[in-house]
Amino acid sequence: MPIRFNTCPACNKKIIFKIESKDLDTSRYPAPVYIHHADDACNQTSTFYFDSLLQVSYKESYKKEVKQGQKIKTIHTIS
Numbered sequence: 189m190p191i192r193f194n195t196c197p198a199c200n201k202k203i204i205f206k207i208e209s210k211d212l213d214t215s216r217y218p219a220p221v222y223i224h225h226a227d228d229a230c231n232q233t234s235t236f237y238f239d240s241l242l243q244v245s246y247k248e249s250y251k252k253e254v255k256q257g258q259k260i261k262t263i264h265t266i267s
């Protein structure tokens with residue numbers, strides 16, 4: 189399972205998480221996934237958008253509202 193290093197857009201600290209293709213709705217790219225920063229000081233959920241190579245296209249510091257019929261998975265950070 190690929191490990192990704194990034195920064196949390198809510199608190200700007202480094203985050204580490206694992207993601208794989210099955211976490212994404214592959215019907216449309218970039219595909220949104222909620223990233224929950226599992227840190228007591230932050231504890232915020234942001235929305236990350238991934239391309240087909242599981243690279244982050246862009247991110248938003250809030251939990252993007254789900255469109256009708258769309259299911260967005262929540263991933264908890266490792267650190």
Ligand SMILES: [Zn+2]
Nearest residue numbers: 196199225230
């Ligand atoms: Zn954070």
